[in-house]
Amino acid sequence: MTSRRLEPLPGRPGRPRTVTFTFDGRRMTGVAGEPIASALHAGGVTVLSRSFKYHRPRGLHCMAGSCPSCAMRVDGVPGVATCETPLRGGETIAVRGPGDEVL
Numbered sequence: 001m002t003s004r005r006l007e008p009l010p011g012r013p014g015r016p017r018t019v020t021f022t023f024d025g026r027r028m029t030g031v032a033g034e035p036i037a038s039a040l041h042a043g044g045v046t047v048l049s050r051s052f053k054y055h056r057p058r059g060l061h062c063m064a065g066s067c068p069s070c071a072m073r074v075d076g077v078p079g080v081a082t083c084e085t086p087l088r089g090g091e092t093i094a095v096r097g098p099g100d101e102v103l
Helices: 036-042
Strands: 018-023 026-031 071-074 077-081 092-094
Touching (some): 018 036, 026 036
Parallel strands (some): 018 092
Antiparallel strands (some): 018 026, 071 077, 071 092
16 A cells, blocks of 8 residues: 555454555546545545635545535536545546536
8 A cells, every 4th residue: 555544453353455446537546445535645635626616626625425526427427426435446536527627
């Protein structure tokens, strides 16, 4: 993994299952079951979206699905709250999809 990820707690049975996913064409790894936004942050991705009006970068904010900061396109479905969606492995994640225009 990376230095941004916490080590597993001692005494816990089994090791976390590492899975792969694709983010904007890059192959990345994460732990199965963790939120997608956490896996991206551990992989060094700090900008998850941009504000509508001024296109300012947005990163992790509430981690409760209450804000639009982590909304991304997951497997072609737009507007998925990645802070609440568990990582399964094999997902294709994108900040914007085809046809999404920048105003």
